[in-house]
Amino acid sequence: MVSTMTGMLGSLGTRGVRHDRIVSTPERLCPMCKRVQRLSGEERCAIHVKATTLAAHHKEFDTKQISGSSPPGVFVGRFGYPKVFVGPMVPPISGDTEILDTPEWWMGKGFDEIVDFRYSLLRGYSKANVFDAHKGGKLIETLQEVAMMTKPVDTELVLTRPPRKILDLREDSQPFGPIAPLASFQAGNSSVDDRIEKAFYDGDLPARVRQHPLIDDYRVYRYNYLDNTYVGILTPESWRFEWIEAWFEPELLATSFPDVNMATDVENTNYVSPDGHRPVMLGDSEDFRNRKTYAKPGGCYYSARLAVSEYLDTIRRQAGAIMLREIHPGYIMPVGVWNVRESLRALFKTKFEQFDSMDAAMNYVSTIFEIPKRGWIENSAMLQKAYFQRKISEFN
Ligand SMILES: [Zn+2]
Helix, strand or coil, X not given: CCCCCHHHHHHHHHCCCCCCCXXXXXXXXXXXXXXXXXXXXXXXXXHHXXXXXXXXXXXXHCCCEEXXXXXXXXXXXXCCCCEEEEEEEECCCCCCCHHHHCHHHCCCCCHHHHHHHHHCCEEEEEEEEHHHHHHCCXXXXXXXXXXXXXXXXXXXXXXXXXXXXXXXXCCCCXXXXXXXXXEEEEXXXXXXXXXXXXXXXXXXXXXXXXXXXXXXXXXXXXXXXCCEEEEEEEECCCCEEEEEEEECCHHHHHHHCCXXXXXXXXXXXXXXXXXXXXXXXXXXXXXXXXXXXXXXXXXXXXXXXXXXXXXXXXXXXXXXXXXXXXXXCCCCCCCCCHHHHHHHHHHCCCCCEEECCHHHHHHHHHHHCCCCHHHHHHHCHHHHHHHHCCCHHHHC
């Protein structure tokens, strides 16, 4: 999903309000922290993770002029579409800043470090109409160049006022750094990388996969990260794809992704976990031909499809792919769509288990997931087809 600037920009209108010091009670943990500890291996709630990082950092940001290396990074908001906020993301340091905006390298890091990476980046923002992007303009052109670069470039930002450090109190929102309106932005030169160019054309990957020979077994892959459990099932069929995510905290889904319609896009399950959670499922699928409409789970769907088709193209095989994800309560905040892409890339690097039928594969899957086999079958178009729809050839 694209950056959510809504809340942060909304809270900018408080200029001129006098702030008194707040005295807080001595407890270090709030009720949410205690809840997170009870339900997962995490220590603190999203707000406290963010508050700690925010308090510890960014004295360097108390200025209107900032020189630093852009890691490189550019953000595009979605509030007010098609007139959205765009701008560069720059840390107040020069040199090897690449890791700050290269989620490929964040795998295995905890929430503390991920928030820390994000909060080290200042965002200078300006408003732009996305439909005018092709017309360019000085700022848009510079941003497009920066977005295509992989090596850090020296940048200089002039802001109309010192940046605000905003603690976004919504526990669910993605971590973002301090922000300020942009007066001007300049960037040096760097090379454009073909890895990024390739990613622009990931739509070609399924087409390539469709030309490879089929696998001849059922394969199950698994991976865990940040209290998400991922399972990938590859089937000996022509290319088709499904992505389903099961949210154990439906509230987190509803508040983090306002584009998702909780009434029409989401399916309820009958499963109730031992600690009382009743997960909801959000998913979509496509058959041999690519889909024409935007998938309901948005960016996660396309990230998953990219990871699968990339893998199949690498092993030069074709398969059907059912990709499933359980999101448990220890996933205290969404960290970005990179989490799905990189977790699934990691998943396909693990050793898979082989089976000779869908049911045998699903029996194994139910030893990995909390939600029983039945719960997945009820909500999966591809599993329903496999279980209940016999092929025409069987009637001949
Ligand atoms: Zn807390």
